[in-house]
Amino acid sequence: MKTSSTSKSKYISLASVIVMLLIWKLLSVYFGSAFVLPSPEKTLITTLNLFTDGNFLLTVGSTVLRSLAGFFLSALLGIITGIASGMNPWFDAFLRPVLVTIRSTPVIAIILLALLWLNPGTVPVFIAFLTMFPFICTNVSDGIKSIDPDLVQMARFYRVGKERIIKELYIPAIMPFIISGASSAMGIGWRAIITGEVLSHPKYGIGTLMQNAQTFLNVDAVIAWTIIAVIISYGFEKALRRVEHKLIAWRS
Amino acid sequence: MSLEIKGLFKRYGELEIFRDFSTSFPEGEITCILGPSGCGKTTLLNIIGNIVAPDSGTLSGFDGKVISYIFQDPRLLPWKSVMGNIEFVLDRNMHPAERRKITDKFIQLVELQNFTGYYPSELSGGMRQRVSIARAFAYPSDLILMDEPLKGLDVKLKLNLVQTFSRIWQEDRRTVIFVTHDVDEALLLGNEILVLSKPPAVVVMQNKIEIPVGDRSVDSDYFKKTKLKLLESLG
Numbered sequence: 001m002k003t004s005s006t007s008k009s010k011y012i013s014l015a016s017v018i019v020m021l022l023i024w025k026l027l028s029v030y031f032g033s034a035f036v037l038p039s040p041e042k043t044l045i046t047t048l049n050l051f052t053d054g055n056f057l058l059t060v061g062s063t064v065l066r067s068l069a070g071f072f073l074s075a076l077l078g079i080i081t082g083i084a085s086g087m088n089p090w091f092d093a094f095l096r097p098v099l100v101t102i103r104s105t106p107v108i109a110i111i112l113l114a115l116l117w118l119n120p121g122t123v124p125v126f127i128a129f130l131t132m133f134p135f136i137c138t139n140v141s142d143g144i145k146s147i148d149p150d151l152v153q154m155a156r157f158y159r160v161g162k163e164r165i166i167k168e169l170y171i172p173a174i175m176p177f178i179i180s181g182a183s184s185a186m187g188i189g190w191r192a193i194i195t196g197e198v199l200s201h202p203k204y205g206i207g208t209l210m211q212n213a214q215t216f217l218n219v220d221a222v223i224a225w226t227i228i229a230v231i232i233s234y235g236f237e238k239a240l241r242r243v244e245h246k247l248i249a250w251r252s
Numbered sequence: 253m254s255l256e257i258k259g260l261f262k263r264y265g266e267l268e269i270f271r272d273f274s275t276s277f278p279e280g281e282i283t284c285i286l287g288p289s290g291c292g293k294t295t296l297l298n299i300i301g302n303i304v305a306p307d308s309g310t311l312s313g314f315d316g317k318v319i320s321y322i323f324q325d326p327r328l329l330p331w332k333s334v335m336g337n338i339e340f341v342l343d344r345n346m347h348p349a350e351r352r353k354i355t356d357k358f359i360q361l362v363e364l365q366n367f368t369g370y371y372p373s374e375l376s377g378g379m380r381q382r383v384s385i386a387r388a389f390a391y392p393s394d395l396i397l398m399d400e401p402l403k404g405l406d407v408k409l410k411l412n413l414v415q416t417f418s419r420i421w422q423e424d425r426r427t428v429i430f431v432t433h434d435v436d437e438a439l440l441l442g443n444e445i446l447v448l449s450k451p452p453a454v455v456v457m458q459n460k461i462e463i464p465v466g467d468r469s470v471d472s473d474y475f476k477k478t479k480l481k482l483l484e485s486l487g
Contacts, residue, residue, distance in 0.1 A: 150323070150325070150327050151329060153327075154321070154323065154327040155340075155341075157301070157303075157319070157320075157321050158320065158321070158340075158341040158387075158391060159318075160340065160341060161344070164344070168329070168332075168340065169329065172329070172331040173331075175331075248331075249371075250330055250331040250332075250371040250372075250373065251330075251373070
């Protein structure tokens with residue numbers, strides 16, 4: 001029963017992709033110019049050609065590495081400040097305006113400032129860090145607040161050591177919150193990284209090549225890089241789901 | 253030597269819960285503190301467990317005693333299996349194989365050997381409470397404190413848990429002190445029943461039950477007669 005309904009939903013998702021491709025095709029025929037909208041076939045060929053380009057791995061790898069660096073930096077700081085603000089209402093009150101400010105500042109404003117302060121390679125990392133950090137911090141803080149005080153009391157009564165209470169009680173309890181924070185952070189952070197690369201123009205990066213392609217009106221290449229970015233983002237999401245599944249098996 | 257409380261005073265604001273309260277608990281027995289809601293039973297348990305400090309009074313015989321707890325709700329870690337939950341409270345200085353052995357033993361005793369790898373969300377309420385009983389006994393304590401461990405369970409489940417509890421206790425003979433406002437619970441589990449009055453609490457009745465825990469029937473005349481007596485003293 002369950003497998004048939006999931007395979008059915010898979011077919012429907014596939015149909016949705018086909019509809020999107022059809023609309024794309026129709027629009028490209030309507031405009032009739034590869035400088036406005038190239039056809040899906042042409043774009044597919046361009047995408048495949050990108051894979052064979054000598055610098056492909058270096059380009060994609062640089063962007064992925066930047067996003068991972070931004071992600072781990074924000075995860076590390078987000079978890080630490082999240083735990084602190086979840087446990088200490090004063091720190092929570094102190095941190096709230098900071099988070100609101102970061103969250104409501106337009107990404108482009110941060111990029112413009114970062115361009116003045118940092119070198120091209122680190123601008124995207126900084127942007128990714130700033131966009132992801134509030135999500136992880138808020139989620140971890142919510143996770144800490146959701147911990148059942150009765151469980152903590154039980155562990156204390158049984159004289160379980162502090163370190164083990166953190167490792168075996170606090171961390172597993174906030175894990176679902178970390179994962180869901182990471183998932184929203186990844187989605188937003190990935191887009192911010194590429195925006196950052198377009199503007200900061202590091203030597204290697206998806207955003208750099210996207211901007212180059214745009215300058216020379218290679219619309220097919222702009223779209224091809226977009227497709228690659230979407231696929232990578234999808235891969236991140238999948239990997240995260242897998243980690244989630246493994247870590248939160250107890251939630252049945 | 254028995255555990256003693258002498259001249260205990262405790263008040264919360266205007267409410268005087270204990271005024272010069274004294275009692276004692278025999279070691280190696282199950283003592284039940286029975287009393288109406290709000291009479292300070294849980295406070296007494298918390299004072300014994302050194303969780304709440306008394307205003308004044310002396311407790312003797314409790315020093316250095318290691319205590320395990322059975323709470324009203326099982327308080328299991330949802331991300332740990334039956335085995336993991338019991339093992340969680342065992343000393344890390346112990347060899348892992350030794351911890352495993354103790355855990356297995358008590359899982360057997362509460363008859364959950366087919367569920368060792370199950371998470372709490374996959375168990376019934378009664379099974380979860382059995383895990384918490386196993387955890388309390390597996391912990392190398394001198395004293396077990398219980399706060400209404402059978403509250404909210406139906407009669408069949410209560411009897412079932414009492415059987416499980418008494419089977420382990422018969423072998424173990426650890427000192428148990430538990431509080432309840434439920435007369436049936438007191439009669440099924442207690443060897444020694446202390447009935448407390450409304451605050452400030454005094455012991456209005458003390459009743460010893462000779463029938464071994466686990467062999468008691470709710471339908472017997474003795475049970476019914478004692479129940480009436482206890483209900484009367486509760487007022």
